[in-house]
Amino acid sequence: MAILSLVFAFVFAPVGIVLGHIAKKQIKERGEQGSGLATAGLVLSYIFTGVTLAFCCIGVIAAIASGDGSGTTY
Numbered sequence: 001m002a003i004l005s006l007v008f009a010f011v012f013a014p015v016g017i018v019l020g021h022i023a024k025k026q027i028k029e030r031g032e033q034g035s036g037l038a039t040a041g042l043v044l045s046y047i048f049t050g051v052t053l054a055f056c057c058i059g060v061i062a063a064i065a066s067g068d069g070s071g072t073t074y
C-alpha cells in the first residue's frame with residue numbers, strides 16, 4: 001500500500017492520499033515497514049492535489065475576469 005501511495009501520488013493524487021492513509025494504518029497495526037514510503041506518498045499527494053486545486057481556482061477566476069460584463073450569452 002505504501003508503494004502504491006507513492007506511485008499514485010504522481011498518477012492520480014486523491015487515490016494516493018487514500019492509499020497513504022490506509023498504509024499508515026496497516027503499518028501501525030501490524031508493525032510492518034514502509035512508514036517512510038507511506039509518508040512520502042501522502043505528502044506528495046497532498047501537494048499535487050493542492051497545486052491542482054489552485055490552478056483550477058485560478059482558471060475559474062481568469063475565466064470570470066475575462067468576460068465582457070454584458071451578461072448576454074450567445
